[in-house]
Amino acid sequence: MGLYKPNQGHYCASVQVTWSTAPRDLSEPRLPRPGRHLPKKFERAEAMTQYDTDVIVVGGGFAGVTAARELTQQGAAVILLEARDRLGGRTWTRESGLGKSLDFGGTWVHWTQPHVWAEIGRYDLPLISSPVAEHALWKVGDEIRHGSPDVMFDLLDTGMTSVLDGSARLLPNPFHFRPVSDELKALDHITVAEKIAELNLDDEQHALVEGMWALNFSGRPEVSAYTQGLRWCALTGGNWHLLFEACATFKLAGGTKALLDAIAAQSSADVRLGARVQRIEQDADGATVTLTDGRTFTAREVVVTLPLNVLNTIDFAPALPADIRSVADEGQASTGCKVWVRVRGDVGKVAGLGPSSCALNFFQYEYDIDGDSLIVAFGRDATRIDITDRDAVESALREWIPDIEAVAVDGHDWVADDLSQQTWAMLRPNQLVAVQNAASEPHGHVRLAGSDYAEGWAGFIDGAIESGKTAAARILQSLR
Ligand SMILES: Cc1cc2nc3c(=O)[nH]c(=O)nc-3n(C[C@H](O)[C@H](O)[C@H](O)COP(=O)(O)OP(=O)(O)OC[C@H]3O[C@@H](n4cnc5c(N)ncnc54)[C@H](O)[C@@H]3O)c2cc1C
Numbered sequence: 033m034g035l036y037k038p039n040q041g042h043y044c045a046s047v048q049v050t051w052s053t054a055p056r057d058l059s060e061p062r063l064p065r066p067g068r069h070l071p072k073k074f075e076r077a078e079a080m081t082q083y084d085t086d087v088i089v090v091g092g093g094f095a096g097v098t099a100a101r102e103l104t105q106q107g108a109a110v111i112l113l114e115a116r117d118r119l120g121g122r123t124w125t126r127e128s129g130l131g132k133s134l135d136f137g138g139t140w141v142h143w144t145q146p147h148v149w150a151e152i153g154r155y156d157l158p159l160i161s162s163p164v165a166e167h168a169l170w171k172v173g174d175e176i177r178h179g180s181p182d183v184m185f186d187l188l189d190t191g192m193t194s195v196l197d198g199s200a201r202l203l204p205n206p207f208h209f210r211p212v213s214d215e216l217k218a219l220d221h222i223t224v225a226e227k228i229a230e231l232n233l234d235d236e237q238h239a240l241v242e243g244m245w246a247l248n249f250s251g252r253p254e255v256s257a258y259t260q261g262l263r264w265c266a267l268t269g270g271n272w273h274l275l276f277e278a279c280a281t282f283k284l285a286g287g288t289k290a291l292l293d294a295i296a297a298q299s300s301a302d303v304r305l306g307a308r309v310q311r312i313e314q315d316a317d318g319a320t321v322t323l324t325d326g327r328t329f330t331a332r333e334v335v336v337t338l339p340l341n342v343l344n345t346i347d348f349a350p351a352l353p354a355d356i357r358s359v360a361d362e363g364q365a366s367t368g369c370k371v372w373v374r375v376r377g378d379v380g381k382v383a384g385l386g387p388s389s390c391a392l393n394f395f396q397y398e399y400d401i402d403g404d405s406l407i408v409a410f411g412r413d414a415t416r417i418d419i420t421d422r423d424a425v426e427s428a429l430r431e432w433i434p435d436i437e438a439v440a441v442d443g444h445d446w447v448a449d450d451l452s453q454q455t456w457a458m459l460r461p462n463q464l465v466a467v468q469n470a471a472s473e474p475h476g477h478v479r480l481a482g483s484d485y486a487e488g489w490a491g492f493i494d495g496a497i498e499s500g501k502t503a504a505a506r507i508l509q510s511l512r
Contacts, residue, residue: 091337093121098500100301115308125287145494171386191241200270246388250368355466371443419443457484
């Protein structure tokens with residue numbers, strides 16, 4: 033997270049429904065939507081059809097907005113239903129109370145992430161880098177140690193390399209590993225904490241490695257699946273240094289909203305904000321989607337892009353498979369928080385990493401604001417600290433730098449947010465197969481998509497885009 037100099041060679045970084053599988057007849061009449069310029073291949077006679085639209089996309093985060101763009105660009109009519117009063121979901125660029133517009137959810141992107149990187153190129157969006165840390169702090173017991181970031185990384189290296197050993201062999205193509213191999217399944221009961229415990233790390237190494245995984249999972253290593261760590265590292269060729277760089281080095285200069293807006297601008301979907309879906313009921317040929325306010329919409333196909341932890345807030349008829357419902361009930365592992373803090377004066381290009389017992393166990397300097405420093409910090413348990421409370425955040429940071437003064441703080445509690453109830457998706461043990469199975473096949477006319485279900489960078493913006501594109505491609509095949 034800004035600790036490496038990017039792009040340098042030294043880091044190696046019960047209703048039974050019979051699903052209709054018959055191909056769609058595109059000559060079937062439907063009502064073209066006013067003002068829409070459909071490509072010839074999707075043009076149809078102007079006549080009423082039994083559905084309001086071809087596809088309903090539920091959720092307007094990166095996955096939903098990408099799916100809507102892909103579908104409408106191929107001439108499908110789409111209604112996008114988003115419960116919030118804005119698009120973006122778990123990404124949210126907005127003015128902060130700190131003197132700068134900031135990203136309160138997803139932020140960093142990287143060239144190892146093909147889907148988001150291609151979109152950034154497509155829209156020619158400028159990137160900026162997080163500052164490279166010049167000074168590192170790490171915590172062992174009650175003691176704060178400090179030195180150069182390289183020293184801290186050397187201390188992490190043995191543990192991180194050992195934990196992730198074999199990731200590239202187990203997942204030679206981490207973007208396409210479905211169906212989950214027996215070898216990976218056999219490892220899916222193991223937690224990251226158990227894996228760390230197998231290593232003979234000294235206290236200092238243990239504190240750092242444990243803290244790194246709490247940061248990665250935005251949660252407790254004791255409930256975090258080791259396979260998820262293997263997946264992440266396989267996506268960077270088995271190189272944990274590059275993985276770390278991928279997680280927090282490059283940012284969109286205009287915030288994630290710049291990319292979201294660019295994608296949305298190329299979609300002609302009928303976007304309904306403030307539209308919270310309560311029920312999705314299928315029949316043999318399509319589905320009826322009912323909102324909490326009673327409005328209904330019908331479509332031939334539905335893409336549901338909800339975060340895993342809120343999937344069960346929709347009543348599906350017929351029900352989704354029992355295993356994915358139980359994953360959603362159990363919840364995935366992320367329970368953490370992210371907070372932006374304006375601190376008095378210039379604290380320098382500093383970063384800190386400590387064990388998950390710290391309320392804020394990672395922080396790094398990001399910007400100068402009129403002589404003050406803007407830092408971003410993360411903790412593994414959003415219930416432990418009120419990230420909107422200046423005093424609470426200051427006292428958590430004083431565990432690190434005793435005289436630090438928080439001028440103001442700003443953050444969004446994604447775990448308390450009833451439309452996400454989690455941060456970025458990180459699976460618990462024994463959830464992988466159910467999630468990947470749920471994403472790989474349609475459930476009648478309903479498909480599950482979203483970053484949480486991605487095959488590649490699940491938990492990232494890249495995974496959301498991947499998943500939205502895949503869902504759209506499959507729906508287009510089925511509509512054709
Ligand atoms: C604090 C934080 C930091 C992160 N940092 C990074 C990062 O640096 N880099 C990175 O790549 N990723 C990061 N992520 C993860 C990334 O932001 C997400 O994985 C990604 O944005 C998810 O996109 P999505 O479309 O799959 O889901 P969401 O963005 O969650 O979209 C789902 C949408 O569904 C809506 N919804 C929910 N219920 C209903 C309903 N019943 N009816 C209608 N709509 C509904 C929600 O309001 C939401 O808009 C971070 C996430 C968080 C929270």
